[in-house]
Amino acid sequence: MDQAGLRRGNLALLVRTLREHGALSRAQLAVRSGLSKATVSSLVTDLELRGLVHFAGISAGGQGRPGQLVDLRPTSVCGVGLDVHVGHVGVAVADLSGEPLLRRRVACDVPGIGPERAIDQLAELARTAIAEVRDVVGPPVGVTVSVPGLVDRDSGTVTFAPRLRWRDVAVADGLAARTGLPLDRIAVDNDANLGAEAELAVLSGDPEHRITDLVYLTGDFGIGGGVIAGGRLIRGSSGFAGEIGHMAMDPLGPYCSCGRRGCWETQVGLGALLHACADPDDPVRDPTLDLDQRMRIVRARAEQHDRRTLDALHQIGTALGLGVSILVNLLNPAVVVLGGYFAALPEWLVEPIRNEVVANVLAPGAGGARVVGSQLGFTAATTGGALAALRRVLDDPTVVPTGQADDEEAPA
Numbered sequence: 001m002d003q004a005g006l007r008r009g010n011l012a013l014l015v016r017t018l019r020e021h022g023a024l025s026r027a028q029l030a031v032r033s034g035l036s037k038a039t040v041s042s043l044v045t046d047l048e049l050r051g052l053v054h055f056a057g058i059s060a061g062g063q064g065r066p067g068q069l070v071d072l073r074p075t076s077v078c079g080v081g082l083d084v085h086v087g088h089v090g091v092a093v094a095d096l097s098g099e100p101l102l103r104r105r106v107a108c109d110v111p112g113i114g115p116e117r118a119i120d121q122l123a124e125l126a127r128t129a130i131a132e133v134r135d136v137v138g139p140p141v142g143v144t145v146s147v148p149g150l151v152d153r154d155s156g157t158v159t160f161a162p163r164l165r166w167r168d169v170a171v172a173d174g175l176a177a178r179t180g181l182p183l184d185r186i187a188v189d190n191d192a193n194l195g196a197e198a199e200l201a202v203l204s205g206d207p208e209h210r211i212t213d214l215v216y217l218t219g220d221f222g223i224g225g226g227v228i229a230g231g232r233l234i235r236g237s238s239g240f241a242g243e244i245g246h247m248a249m250d251p252l253g254p255y256c257s258c259g260r261r262g263c264w265e266t267q268v269g270l271g272a273l274l275h276a277c278a279d280p281d282d283p284v285r286d287p288t289l290d291l292d293q294r295m296r297i298v299r300a301r302a303e304q305h306d307r308r309t310l311d312a313l314h315q316i317g318t319a320l321g322l323g324v325s326i327l328v329n330l331l332n333p334a335v336v337v338l339g340g341y342f343a344a345l346p347e348w349l350v351e352p353i354r355n356e357v358v359a360n361v362l363a364p365g366a367g368g369a370r371v372v373g374s375q376l377g378f379t380a381a382t383t384g385g386a387l388a389a390l391r392r393v394l395d396d397p398t399v400v401p402t403g404q405a406d407d408e409e410a411p412a
């Protein structure tokens, strides 16, 4: 590795160390990072010039001389996550520490308006969000767009998203042209992969119970899967892994958006639930209503023991359990996270899933797999997108130019 590459790696090491441990003195940073004190001092000065760290008081106690504490400056930069769904587009902005600053969703018939107008909407959403947080946080280091489908990450192109009816859509190019953001700051990824990373970040908040094996289900009209095994996201040889919604569960079943029959998502997708629990003129089937609102109606009916709703949830839970059993046999995850609409209804879904898993998984006690509702619900993909965008700084702090420290607020 050349000198510049080595320095970038060391800067990244310090940023990650501070993110993990919070404020540290230079001496403590040297111990934790294994770098010399002189190197740490020089690197801290560099990070300070980029505005990524600030001084946060004096270290108390411990051995040696008290030292100035260095800490990350969360408001130095932000990451932006954008989200394209069948029924809405969304945005989330997070600061350098990963704290969400803004989340928004706008109802939008994405398959109906076509990719060009959908990308117009995404660009508008991004512009407005970035302008709104401008007073509280620095500029965006990146934008990551979440899409429910197959993505070619190298070119930022959606290869195929059947639910959106998109094929070979150059999302990154389109967004760069509309927003003026540099193309190398725009990424496109699969919604389940981004959701899985966001859920992992939430569940790993407690370092005592660090999770390395997780399956995340998107729970939307389509069902995507994000698989983290041994601490790493499984992408497969071409980047298309995790299309568990198209596991062939019933060769004679109903037709799927992909053109095949009996895919898992025809049994457990949001369309299957809505069809089973309500007639076509029922408000829960009104696409102009926000999904959260429709799920609140379903919840209320289940709480009132409405027979049709409970039967529908039991049917979905059982079909979910069969597919989850396959995944648990295959992957032995510590946790299966129910995302999207599933997260609004865990009280009625987890038990039938659990029953199927116990009945169908070879490992005793289902190999310890827990089934839990997501804490992020429909915001997992945008949250994961914002975190993925921030990873650009965590991997290479030099993407933030020097000279951003001047606008630092006065110490309190």
Ligand SMILES: [Zn+2]
Pocket: 245, 246, 256, 257, 258, 259, 260, 263
């Ligand atoms: Zn299918």
